[in-house]
Amino acid sequence: MNNKRIIIIGGGVIGLGIGWQLAKAGAAVTIHERGQAGRGASWAAGGMLGPIAEAHIDELDLLKLSNQSLERYPEWVDELESETEMTIGYRAEGTLIIGINPDDSYQLKHAYNLYKDLGLNVEWLSGQEARKIEGALSPYVTAAIRCETDHQVDNRLMVQALEHAYLGRGGVLQQNSNVEKIVIENGNVTGIQTQDGFQDADVCILAAGCWSGQINGLPDSMIPPVRPVKGQMLALQMREDNMISNVVRTVKARYPMPVYLVPRKDGRLVIGATTEELGFDTDLIVGGIYELLHGAFEAVPSFYDLPLIETWTGLRPGSSDNAPILGKTPVGNLIYATGHYRNGILLTPITAYEISKLILTGETPETIAPFHLDRFSDE
Amino acid sequence: MNNKRIIIIGGGVIGLGIGWQLAKAGAAVTIHERGQAGRGASWAAGGMLGPIAEAHIDELDLLKLSNQSLERYPEWVDELESETEMTIGYRAEGTLIIGINPDDSYQLKHAYNLYKDLGLNVEWLSGQEARKIEGALSPYVTAAIRCETDHQVDNRLMVQALEHAYLGRGGVLQQNSNVEKIVIENGNVTGIQTQDGFQDADVCILAAGCWSGQINGLPDSMIPPVRPVKGQMLALQMREDNMISNVVRTVKARYPMPVYLVPRKDGRLVIGATTEELGFDTDLIVGGIYELLHGAFEAVPSFYDLPLIETWTGLRPGSSDNAPILGKTPVGNLIYATGHYRNGILLTPITAYEISKLILTGETPETIAPFHLDRFSDE
Numbered sequence: 103m104n105n106k107r108i109i110i111i112g113g114g115v116i117g118l119g120i121g122w123q124l125a126k127a128g129a130a131v132t133i134h135e136r137g138q139a140g141r142g143a144s145w146a147a148g149g150m151l152g153p154i155a156e157a158h159i160d161e162l163d164l165l166k167l168s169n170q171s172l173e174r175y176p177e178w179v180d181e182l183e184s185e186t187e188m189t190i191g192y193r194a195e196g197t198l199i200i201g202i203n204p205d206d207s208y209q210l211k212h213a214y215n216l217y218k219d220l221g222l223n224v225e226w227l228s229g230q231e232a233r234k235i236e237g238a239l240s241p242y243v244t245a246a247i248r249c250e251t252d253h254q255v256d257n258r259l260m261v262q263a264l265e266h267a268y269l270g271r272g273g274v275l276q277q278n279s280n281v282e283k284i285v286i287e288n289g290n291v292t293g294i295q296t297q298d299g300f301q302d303a304d305v306c307i308l309a310a311g312c313w314s315g316q317i318n319g320l321p322d323s324m325i326p327p328v329r330p331v332k333g334q335m336l337a338l339q340m341r342e343d344n345m346i347s348n349v350v351r352t353v354k355a356r357y358p359m360p361v362y363l364v365p366r367k368d369g370r371l372v373i374g375a376t377t378e379e380l381g382f383d384t385d386l387i388v389g390g391i392y393e394l395l396h397g398a399f400e401a402v403p404s405f406y407d408l409p410l411i412e413t414w415t416g417l418r419p420g421s422s423d424n425a426p427i428l429g430k431t432p433v434g435n436l437i438y439a440t441g442h443y444r445n446g447i448l449l450t451p452i453t454a455y456e457i458s459k460l461i462l463t464g465e466t467p468e469t470i471a472p473f474h475l476d477r478f479s480d481e
Numbered sequence: 482m483n484n485k486r487i488i489i490i491g492g493g494v495i496g497l498g499i500g501w502q503l504a505k506a507g508a509a510v511t512i513h514e515r516g517q518a519g520r521g522a523s524w525a526a527g528g529m530l531g532p533i534a535e536a537h538i539d540e541l542d543l544l545k546l547s548n549q550s551l552e553r554y555p556e557w558v559d560e561l562e563s564e565t566e567m568t569i570g571y572r573a574e575g576t577l578i579i580g581i582n583p584d585d586s587y588q589l590k591h592a593y594n595l596y597k598d599l600g601l602n603v604e605w606l607s608g609q610e611a612r613k614i615e616g617a618l619s620p621y622v623t624a625a626i627r628c629e630t631d632h633q634v635d636n637r638l639m640v641q642a643l644e645h646a647y648l649g650r651g652g653v654l655q656q657n658s659n660v661e662k663i664v665i666e667n668g669n670v671t672g673i674q675t676q677d678g679f680q681d682a683d684v685c686i687l688a689a690g691c692w693s694g695q696i697n698g699l700p701d702s703m704i705p706p707v708r709p710v711k712g713q714m715l716a717l718q719m720r721e722d723n724m725i726s727n728v729v730r731t732v733k734a735r736y737p738m739p740v741y742l743v744p745r746k747d748g749r750l751v752i753g754a755t756t757e758e759l760g761f762d763t764d765l766i767v768g769g770i771y772e773l774l775h776g777a778f779e780a781v782p783s784f785y786d787l788p789l790i791e792t793w794t795g796l797r798p799g800s801s802d803n804a805p806i807l808g809k810t811p812v813g814n815l816i817y818a819t820g821h822y823r824n825g826i827l828l829t830p831i832t833a834y835e836i837s838k839l840i841l842t843g844e845t846p847e848t849i850a851p852f853h854l855d856r857f858s859d860e
Contacts, residue, residue, distance in 0.1 A: 336767075386789045391770070399768075
């Protein structure tokens with residue numbers, strides 16, 4: 103491996119995670135990042151590790167992958183924290199999916215039955231039982247599903263730790279490096295073209311999130327079907343007497359817009375997120391802020407009195423079927439690790455471990471086999 | 482005058498305005514400002530010049546002063562803009578006070594009759610007529626009062642022009658200068674104590690806004706009854722197809738919270754403001770943001786889709802009777818110009834012209850006579 107020059111396009115959690123694992127194995131890795139490492143979707147995310155809360159009946163492959171990644175999180179956190187001596191804010195309090203009106207209760211019950219059928223670890227709670235766990239919940243809460251294993255991590259701390267770990271293993275990070283073209287000759291990538299010229303590569307990994315479809319040089323059939331899906335977010339500062347410790351999510355049955363509330367260890371409360379199809383627009387639209395706040399107040403009324411400390415938007419890398427695009431492509435030495443949509447933080451360990459294994463061994467691990475690019479041409 | 486050393490405590494629009502007029506007359510003026518000039522309430526304000534919209538039946542002296550200041554605004558703008566070659570964003574489109582439900586209409590009619598009795602320049606409009614003037618107004622608008630003479634100025638541009646004009650006339654500006662004490666001996670101010678030591682003064686003007694009551698050295702009976710009244714504000718960016726040009730204000734009859742919408746020439750829309758009694762707290766509370774947005778959407782629904790470009794809070798210098806405290810005090814050479822509450826920008830010209838006249842002539846102009854500090858001890 104030591105002789106192979108590996109180029110990773112994209113320095114978010116996916117690119118950094120793969121790069122770290124490869125550098126650790128002794129590979130010569132260079133990440134080209136268009137901006138600052140980890141400041142795209144990786145930075146904007148909520149950090150929820152919620153395969154159950156994100157589960158859909160028609161996305162069972164994704165649910166399986168998500169659960170496999172969640173199972174590897176404790177190992178991932180241990181490895182990253184011990185190697186960097188940094189904390190990444192992993193919290194195991196779990197998640198409450200709450201209903202705040204009778205419509206929500208029906209929808210929750212339906213979801214609960216599905217989760218049970220799938221063998222997931224969920225518990226049904228009445229509104230009273232939910233308020234025993236989180237005393238700040240609204241008196242309107244009618245029912246809740248408790249997902250004890252849906253945890254969270256502080257994604258911004260994880261970005262910083264990953265960068266540190268990657269650099270510590272000798273990985274090279276080229277920031278503000280604009281990859282204009284992936285150069286393919288005779289069915290193999292020979293390198294990439296950046297504003298600084300041509301860079302040789304023996305292996306190329308495309309991990310550029312929502313920008314993955316924007317890079318020149320790929321045959322049309324290989325352009326990954328990834329688009330930006332905007333999300334608006336807020337952060338409030340909780341007080342000791344006005345706090346939650348579980349992740350709290352609402353559902354979309356009637357109104358308002360569903361939201362999630364993610365309490366960090368330092369009292370920061372992350373509220374998200376809108377889902378907007380507006381291309382690369384990153385404006386913070388007041389209607390979105392209003393709906394997020396409305397949703398938050400319906401869940402936890404006392405948050406009305408908390409200070410706002412940050413507003414931001416991010417662009418999720420949404421794929422055509424909401425699942426990531428992982429692994430080999432028709433170009434022999436070009437590997438994809440993109441399109442993680444709403445689950446990038448959750449799927450980082452499995453992606454980093456399995457993609458690096460693929461590159462080191464040449465064999466596709468079974469876990470990621472269903473997520474090849476060619477599933478789209480099969481349709 | 483040239484020999485007298487004048488110290489002004491406070492470099493907001495009031496201090497800068499008085500200082501500019503005095504320096505122009507040849508006086509030696511030094512302003513001591515605790516932070517950066519004009520970055521307190523002067524910067525946070527909405528810039529409405531609205532004596533009518535702010536009129537109250539039990540504040541007729543204030544209404545008269547406000548109207549006198551408004552009348553001097555064109556002269557003030559001309560003088561300031563020609564002297565500095567800067568623009569201060571004066572707009573004369575006027576103000577619409579709108580009702581968005583039947584309760585509001587009743588309240589508006591009551592206000593309209595009062596304004597007519599007071600001889601103010603107001604016009605009654607139906608909802609349809611109001612929408613002919615501002616096409617973006619909600620279809621729910623039931624009625625409106627048009628105040629053609631309630632104008633606006635861009636207060637931040639005015640701050641910058643005033644500082645420029647003041648310095649251009651040789652005024653001295655000490656920023657980050659913390660006035661710890663006003664030193665009074667034998668019934669006269671001898672100077673002030675700052676972190677840099679004692680500064681001699683022949684005349685001292687207290688124009689420190691909501692901090693005016695915090696400075697040591699004044700006898701208890703002379704501490705101005707001024708307190709901070711917090712306001713939260715937002716700015717959105719209007720688009721060419723989603724814009725208003727009049728100031729639009731809602732009233733408080735039923736709900737939501739009344740708001741004002743101030744459109745700047747550059748498309749910036751200022752939305753304000755909450756009124757909060759929280760001392761010197763300047764946190765941005767999400768409940769306030771939510772209510773401001775709610776009020777704005779009720780008035781102009783399409784603003785729901787505009788981007789947020791700024792959030793901020795300010796501290797109004799509220800006096801016990803909502804009117805400013807102007808002119809002479811029991812200490813011969815100590816002059817007050819503080820407590821302008823919601824009307825500081827509107828009252829800047831009259832305050833600057835009349836307080837500087839008082840200092841230059843020794844005579845109290847009739848306009849400001851009702852606003853002496855001693856009105857509080859009279860009660």
